[in-house]
Amino acid sequence: MPQPSQVDDGVRDLVAVPGGHVELADRRTETRWRVAVAPFLLGRVPVTQAQYRQVLGASPSMSDGADLPVETVSWFDAVRFCNALSVAEGHEPAYVVDGEDVTAVEGALGYRLPREAEWEHACRAGTTTPRYGDLDEIAWYADNAGGHVHPVATRAPNAWGLHDMLGNVWEWCVERYDPVVYGEYRVLRGGGWSDPEWSCRAGVRRRSHPTFAIEDLGFRVARSRAVDRGQPSS
Template sequence: MKRVIIIFVFISLFFSCTSLQQPDLQLASMEFKHIPKGEFDMGTAKGSSDQQPVREITISQDFWLAKFEFTQAQWLGYMNKSIQEQRDLANPDWSLRGVGPHHPIYYVSWNECQELIAKLNRYYAKEIPSGYKIALPTEAQWEYACQANYSPKPLMDLSTIAWFDGNSDEQAHPVGKKNANRWGLHDMYGNVWEWCSDRYDHYDANELIDPKGPETGKVRSSRGASWHEGAGDCYSAKRDWYSADGRLYNLGFRLAIVPKD
């Protein structure tokens, strides 16, 4: 009897001290990689003022991030609009920069992403883990997940992980053709910029746990750079912004499954 009790106590202590790896999630054609909670240094002292100050951020709960950027086939399937129709909503005279079912969608606004997200949360309400929802990632979640990658260094061949102006032929490419980071995420650098949920502003240096950005503002943040940017712009702290109702030829998104507010 004592032996059984000792074994039970040992097992209880083991599981209470060990963070169990959660499984990846599959919702129809969308694959989400599990991202464990943790801490990381957000921002960079070498970048522009909107990437400072560098501070340690806590991601207090696990979440899932899409393995790939959202594709043109997925957008057509859920929103019934082709890349050509999305382009026409922006400006019919603008060019298409990469067309195909496995290419990332672009010319989509932040507001349109919210329409899609509302639809997906209804469709998959019974399949999403309890206490979670489909959303765009926060900037903190995005940068944390990106840093699982080997940050670009002078001797690294960036072309193995990213489409940028040095190898893109001035267009987006099918998702997943470059190497993934250690959490299994593809195209975190380059290909298309990715909308985040946050409003854009300079960082609040006191917001250190699950930061979500300012509560007011008309523009939204994006991350990751694109096929249009140079190698020097492909790093985890790089930020940009655009109007929530605006559409660009190199701006898309990837979805996340995050804790509900």
């Protein structure tokens, strides 16, 4: 499998994630499905409070620290950040936002939230086990976090150089979880600093309303490559 590389891309430190396939699974419905993932770019770490302030002028986080992941951010907050960062760096925004009506822009190469399959493919980094390493070494979670969020990149990365894919803060993905049953609820991945070991696994899926915001919920940004134009909005 091709190996990723670091990309110097403005505000964000991005990793070029190679394409491949990933099998997603939903414990609630006991279903599995295989998804092809095109090469794309993903933030090496979750968006930090310093980066969020640089783009939007203020941080909504409950904790305070430049190198801490921004948290207490809704899905809508994350989308607005992606668009603002795209504009700041001269990229076409990935979304059209009209209040709570968000539409993906076909072919836009600006910053966006990762698709769920992209997130899991990047998290696993070629592994097939629930985690890409010993949990105490790779993640801040309930047993070692001391009841609070921690600076990004202070745990070991996966094989592709991505930090905090498990633990520290949950991360928003772009898709709806199950529109028929849950309407607008969006996918959450990765587990957070207050979660038990069970929740911090590559395949765990959770969901919440796009207005939901709490102190262990953040996000990281993605960008499509020129060979991967376009993104579904659901």
